[in-house]
Amino acid sequence: MWFKTIFRPNRSGGSQGGQALSEKPSSRGEAPLFDEAFLRRMERMSLQAQRTLRGNPSSGEHPSRHQIPTSIFSDHRPYSSGDDLRYVDWNAYARHDHVLLRLGEAEQDVNVHLLIDASRSMMIGRPPRMRLAQQLVGALGYLALAHSDRLQVVPFGPSAMPVFGPTQGKARMIEMLRFIEGLTPQPATGLASVIRQHARRFPQGGLIVICSDLLSPEGLAEALRSLAPPRWQTLVLHLIDQRDLQPGLQGPLELEDSETGQRLELTLDDETLAAYRRSVAEWREGLARACAGRGATYAPIMSHWPLEQQVVPYLRARRLLR
Amino acid sequence: MTFLVPLGLLALLTLPLILLLHLMRERRRRVVVPSLLLWQLVPRRQEAQRRRRLPLTLLLLLHLLAAALLALALAHPQWLTDLLGRERHLVVVIDTSASMAAPIGGVSVGSRLDAARARARALVGGLGGRDTLTLIAAGPEARLLDSAGPAGAARLLAALDGLEAGGVGSDMASALTLSAADMQGQPAGQVIVITDAALPTLDADLRRAPERLALSWEQVGSALPNRALITLSARPNSGGPTDVYARATNYSGAPVRSVVRLYGDGRLLDTRQVSFPAQGDVELTWTVPAGVGMLRAEVDGNDSLPADDTAWLSLVSARPLRALLVSASPASIERALRAVPGMSLQVIDPADYVGQESPNIDLTVLDGVLPERWPPGAVLAINPPGKNNLLDVGGLSGSLASEADQLRSSSDTTIFDGVSLGSVDFGPIHAITPPDWAQTLLSRGGRPLILRGSVDRSEVAVWAFDLGQGNLTTRLAFPLMLVRTVRDLTPAALPASALAGQPVGLRLDPRTDVVEITAPDGSVRRLAAPEGEALPISLDAPGVYALRELAGADEVFAGQLPVNAGAARESDLTPRRLPAATAAPPSASSDSERDSRPLWPGLAAAALIVMLGEWVYVHARRTAVRSA
Numbered sequence: 001m002w003f004k005t006i007f008r009p010n011r012s013g014g015s016q017g018g019q020a021l022s023e024k025p026s027s028r029g030e031a032p033l034f035d036e037a038f039l040r041r042m043e044r045m046s047l048q049a050q051r052t053l054r055g056n057p058s059s060g061e062h063p064s065r066h067q068i069p070t071s072i073f074s075d076h077r078p079y080s081s082g083d084d085l086r087y088v089d090w091n092a093y094a095r096h097d098h099v100l101l102r103l104g105e106a107e108q109d110v111n112v113h114l115l116i117d118a119s120r121s122m123m124i125g126r127p128p129r130m131r132l133a134q135q136l137v138g139a140l141g142y143l144a145l146a147h148s149d150r151l152q153v154v155p156f157g158p159s160a161m162p163v164f165g166p167t168q169g170k171a172r173m174i175e176m177l178r179f180i181e182g183l184t185p186q187p188a189t190g191l192a193s194v195i196r197q198h199a200r201r202f203p204q205g206g207l208i209v210i211c212s213d214l215l216s217p218e219g220l221a222e223a224l225r226s227l228a229p230p231r232w233q234t235l236v237l238h239l240i241d242q243r244d245l246q247p248g249l250q251g252p253l254e255l256e257d258s259e260t261g262q263r264l265e266l267t268l269d270d271e272t273l274a275a276y277r278r279s280v281a282e283w284r285e286g287l288a289r290a291c292a293g294r295g296a297t298y299a300p301i302m303s304h305w306p307l308e309q310q311v312v313p314y315l316r317a318r319r320l321l322r
Numbered sequence: 323m324t325f326l327v328p329l330g331l332l333a334l335l336t337l338p339l340i341l342l343l344h345l346m347r348e349r350r351r352r353v354v355v356p357s358l359l360l361w362q363l364v365p366r367r368q369e370a371q372r373r374r375r376l377p378l379t380l381l382l383l384l385h386l387l388a389a390a391l392l393a394l395a396l397a398h399p400q401w402l403t404d405l406l407g408r409e410r411h412l413v414v415v416i417d418t419s420a421s422m423a424a425p426i427g428g429v430s431v432g433s434r435l436d437a438a439r440a441r442a443r444a445l446v447g448g449l450g451g452r453d454t455l456t457l458i459a460a461g462p463e464a465r466l467l468d469s470a471g472p473a474g475a476a477r478l479l480a481a482l483d484g485l486e487a488g489g490v491g492s493d494m495a496s497a498l499t500l501s502a503a504d505m506q507g508q509p510a511g512q513v514i515v516i517t518d519a520a521l522p523t524l525d526a527d528l529r530r531a532p533e534r535l536a537l538s539w540e541q542v543g544s545a546l547p548n549r550a551l552i553t554l555s556a557r558p559n560s561g562g563p564t565d566v567y568a569r570a571t572n573y574s575g576a577p578v579r580s581v582v583r584l585y586g587d588g589r590l591l592d593t594r595q596v597s598f599p600a601q602g603d604v605e606l607t608w609t610v611p612a613g614v615g616m617l618r619a620e621v622d623g624n625d626s627l628p629a630d631d632t633a634w635l636s637l638v639s640a641r642p643l644r645a646l647l648v649s650a651s652p653a654s655i656e657r658a659l660r661a662v663p664g665m666s667l668q669v670i671d672p673a674d675y676v677g678q679e680s681p682n683i684d685l686t687v688l689d690g691v692l693p694e695r696w697p698p699g700a701v702l703a704i705n706p707p708g709k710n711n712l713l714d715v716g717g718l719s720g721s722l723a724s725e726a727d728q729l730r731s732s733s734d735t736t737i738f739d740g741v742s743l744g745s746v747d748f749g750p751i752h753a754i755t756p757p758d759w760a761q762t763l764l765s766r767g768g769r770p771l772i773l774r775g776s777v778d779r780s781e782v783a784v785w786a787f788d789l790g791q792g793n794l795t796t797r798l799a800f801p802l803m804l805v806r807t808v809r810d811l812t813p814a815a816l817p818a819s820a821l822a823g824q825p826v827g828l829r830l831d832p833r834t835d836v837v838e839i840t841a842p843d844g845s846v847r848r849l850a851a852p853e854g855e856a857l858p859i860s861l862d863a864p865g866v867y868a869l870r871e872l873a874g875a876d877e878v879f880a881g882q883l884p885v886n887a888g889a890a891r892e893s894d895l896t897p898r899r900l901p902a903a904t905a906a907p908p909s910a911s912s913d914s915e916r917d918s919r920p921l922w923p924g925l926a927a928a929a930l931i932v933m934l935g936e937w938v939y940v941h942a943r944r945t946a947v948r949s950a
Contacts, residue, residue, distance in 0.1 A: 255355050258354050
């Protein structure tokens with residue numbers, strides 16, 4: 001296929017897009033984000049966008065809340081002056097003596113906003129959370145482009161970084177993947193401020209996917225206030241590392257924050273670790289409650305889950321993909 | 323272990339300092355986490371308590387070990403080879419005097435010697451490695467019993483089993499001298515004296531004992547009351563009754579009434595009630611009729627030491643002497659000989675004398691005649707004839723003595739003590755060449771007048787002058803010289819009594835081959851008679867000993883020797899204050915250098931190894947933290 005060159009290793013050192021995309025993974029010694037077969041399988045799926053979202057009915061494949069005259073029948077309405085006579089249901093006029101117009105389902109494209117956390121905390125873990133975040137954003141972005149949605153990729157650290165998009169069409173896929181792979185770690189996470197800022201910039205709303213570890217001192221609930229439905233359909237993908245749940249640490253330790261460099265002396269014993277696990281569980285429950293309270297979908301994802309075998313089926317099960 | 327620089331141990335003060343530093347600054351492993359957001363939610367109320375607890379880490383142990391090793395190395399410790407296996411040498415001196423037969427006293431059962439034996443057995447049982455132990459018995463005479471290591475323990479135990487208490491006095495000075503000699507070249511030796519401390523002469527003994535001994539004293543037994551007959555003696559009274567004196571002593575703090583009995587030849591002669599004052603004596607006298615040979619006095623016993631409750635005394639003051647006088651004119655000689663106590667005399671003419679050798683003749687006096695060989699026993703040859711096979715007799719010299727011919731007497735004899743020979747005219751003197759076996763006791767102008775010597779089994783005295791041609795027989799000096807010569811030639815009488823354990827020198831008949839001694843318990847001991855010397859014997863058990871002098875199968879003499887255990891220095895069972903234990907003198911500096919092993923190089927090397935291990939541990943941990 002034409003995009004096969006994207007995943008081909010760079011042997012010639014040329015400056016073409018596909019070769020440039022594979023340059024960074026090979027230089028890091030890492031595997032590419034996707035393989036070709038995976039993208040082909042992903043093409044059969046699409047994002048599950050709500051009907052209430054405002055989109056452009058000229059393109060797109062998502063159902064709209066509007067009904068328009070169409071050959072595909074779903075309902076009638078009385079004829080009014082100026083309506084196209086091609087959509088008059090003459091059979092109904094013959095039986096009922098009323099001129100009725102044939103109406104059908106309208107389709108639209110939606111604005112897809114993919115917010116990816118690029119802070120340093122995303123680099124910690126085995127594998128790093130950032131890896132899965134790049135794969136997720138890449139896959140969802142590919143689905144958006146493939147289904148003629150308007151895509152925007154917004155990486156953020158303490159503030160919003162230069163964004164990719166808004167754009168439409170598969171032709172931007174290579175550029176999008178290169179953009180995602182080129183993300184550099186940021187010193188902090190300003191989740192709430194970035195979301196508020198982004199919501200103000202795009203008042204028409206859309207489908208927004210927040211892909212983050214949510215380790216931000218700013219509250220998620222406050223941030224979700226600016227992403228209120230029905231204008232926004234919010235999907236929070238919480239990337240969790242196994243060591244967030246089971247630290248595997250013991251004894252006297254000096255813990256260092258990967259973003260702020262702040263240190264904390266703790267002596268970890270069974271009692272302390274149990275308290276830690278309790279606080280993590282409470283924190284996750286708080287996040288889920290906040291999302292539920294603001295009409296957002298909260299989907300915790302373990303960073304070691306394989307994308308195709310575990311993450312995608314999980315998203316389908318949560319009706320985030322179809 | 324000793325320290326050459328003890329001040330170096332002050333470096334051990336770094337140990338609490340290290341502990342304090344570890345307590346103050348607990349070193350934590352640094353771990354980078356995505357965010358402290360979650361960790362800050364953990365309750366930290368017990369953190370302060372955890373900080374106060376000392377973290378027992380490998381690093382802390384390594385620091386403490388290194389500091390301790392360095393501190394010890396600074397003190398320059400050194401092992402003495404005593405602790406590295408040098409042999410220990412013990413000398414155990416056991417008091418075996420009669421007082422050790424007394425009970426221990428108190429609630430303990432058994433004699434003091436039993437207790438001493440048990441203690442010595444324990445010491446023998448404690449021998450190990452190359453240790454050695456020497457046993458010395460300190461009775462009236464000190465004796466070295468045996469010396470062995472652990473392999474010879476059975477021998478030592480057998481020697482201990484053979485010990486018996488007996489004899490008066492403990493010769494501690496000789497025992498300690500023996501100990502010192504035994505410990506020659508044994509720097510790790512020690513002397514242990516086990517005694518009941520009833521040693522009145524201990525201070526004098528210690529003055530004679532060698533100094534600089536590692537000496538410790540162990541006392542067995544306690545003070546016990548005792549009564550003893552410490553003196554029983556008689557004044558010789560020829561032919562008549564004998565006056566007997568006895569002294570009994572009460573060694574207790576309370577007065578005691580008792581009974582003293584006197585037996586003569588086994589027959590009860592007298593019984594007296596006596597009252598002993600506290601720590602006092604009772605003196606008794608008796609007059610014993612003539613004819614009694616052996617006296618026995620008894621004080622009523624029932625005290626701690628029965629052995630000294632009985633005393634024996636022999637009243638036989640003279641040894642029977644059977645003499646044969648061969649002389650043509652025996653009158654003067656016979657008259658003088660008959661004055662000798664216990665003498666039975668037989669006189670024969672020279673013509674009848676054919677050189678009789680009879681075991682019944684103890685003394686042969688030959689006047690003007692000599693047989694072919696010297697008769698056995700005592701022989702006095704007067705005026706020996708010129709022709710004989712025994713002496714080289716020359717012609718007669720003149721009788722008038724010039725001024726230059728002064729009498730010269732030997733200082734080795736007591737025959738002439740108190741005897742005036744100034745007016746004695748010995749008459750013509752035979753020119754006798756003194757034989758090798760004879761010594762000249764009296765001479766005039768170089769010519770021997772009286773010779774004395776021992777030849778074969780004969781004690782011989784030669785008077786080289788004719789009694790009939792001088793005036794000696796008319797002088798007082800004649801019977802004195804004759805009796806003294808006879809006493810010199812014949813053995814002395816047995817002592818009236820002897821103290822148990824004290825040495826007695828028996829002067830035997832020259833014909834005696836073997837002396838047979840029968841102890842009070844019936845055991846018989848046979849001793850070979852030395853030639854020309856007294857036979858020293860020591861009899862430990864109290865009682866009456868029977869002595870027989872045998873010449874082949876013939877009995878030459880039979881007598882009795884009583885041995886008593888009562889003595890002031892032995893019967894008093896009050897323990898004396900024993901001296902404090904003394905340590906061995908420090909050895910010479912060269913020895914100490916040779917025997918010491920400095921340890922600081924090893925300790926310093928060990929500290930270096932520990933510090934190297936600490937560095938490796940810290941480096942490995944840092945690497946692990948970085949990789950994490």
